[in-house]
Amino acid sequence: MNPIDLTEVLAGFDAPWSPRIVTRVNDYDIRLARFAGEHVWHVHEDTDEFFMVLDGEIEIGVRDPDERVVTLTRGQVFVVPKGTFHKPSSKPGAVVLLVEPSGTLSVGDAHDDVPDHVDVTTGHLV
Template identity: 40%
Template sequence: MNKVNLKEKLSKFSDHWNPRIVGELNGQQVKLAKLKGEFIWHSHKDEDEMFLIIKGRLKIEFRDRMVELNENEFFIVPRGVEHKPIAEEEVHVMLFEPAATKHTGEEVHELTNNNQNFI
């Protein structure tokens, strides 16, 4: 059991849309990622996904609306809901999701990474 310093972990990488695992609990993974630009439309059939904004502003587009998240805010995307994250400037985010969650759901794209690593 070790404490986790988010700033230190975030300093270990600079790429975007490539989450790193920083913890696990009760079948859930805690991940950190840096986001910039637009991701792809996708959904997670059987898993909810929580976005907690550490730094910056993230938009999450849905087919019928858009949610804008600022630092220290979080949003839970319900399972099965199609969404597209958009980061106009670099965003640092913590994700909480079941360990079995596929990065882009059933979508396959050049940004898909289902082999995320611990840092």
Template identity: 45%
Template sequence: MTPNTPVNIAQKLSAFDERWAPRRIARVNDYEVKAAKLQGEFVWHTHEDTDELFLVISGTLTIRLRDGDVVLEPGELYVVPRGVEHCPAADEEAAILLFEPTGTVNTGTAGGERTREPVDA
């Protein structure tokens, strides 16, 4: 993250293959912009204190909610409101951007083996 240098999202995504391991690609005030590759089903979890924005770059992302699924195609975004239990899933690989406050744990209140600290891409 160098001043006066644009972030190339495709380049950042091509730099890693690991799934469900967000990479920090930018900061906006107290928020982080994270790139991630997803495939399969994540864990059901909640972020009690923050909303979470998902923006699909490629593939299809389904955000499972207890009252129905939200299906996102490339160029679409969805904000999961704080306190709403959700479970992201992708049958085939999907590339996404996440916008969330610095320090937000990817597994929210669920914790577990999929918990990852974001690293810079």
């Protein structure tokens, strides 16, 4: 039961697309991630996904049902509804806070081929 310094957490890793679990609230992970380049088209069938940009800018491609791009800058939030295919990206990079049920896989329940730079994980504990 001590405060968590997000600046210290960020100083501890630089790998993009490899989220860190900074704490849990009930059955949800609060994750901190670096975004750089493109992730992979994927879907979470049974859960929404919350994005909050702490630094930088991201784009989230969504198919709902038409394909479109949502752009988020520092201080903005967006929720991808469950069952919606989406693909996050960021050029040149960003820091994002994510909220997802514990155990949610970073590439969802279904996804395109996963490139080597994307960590397939349920998050790494800080």
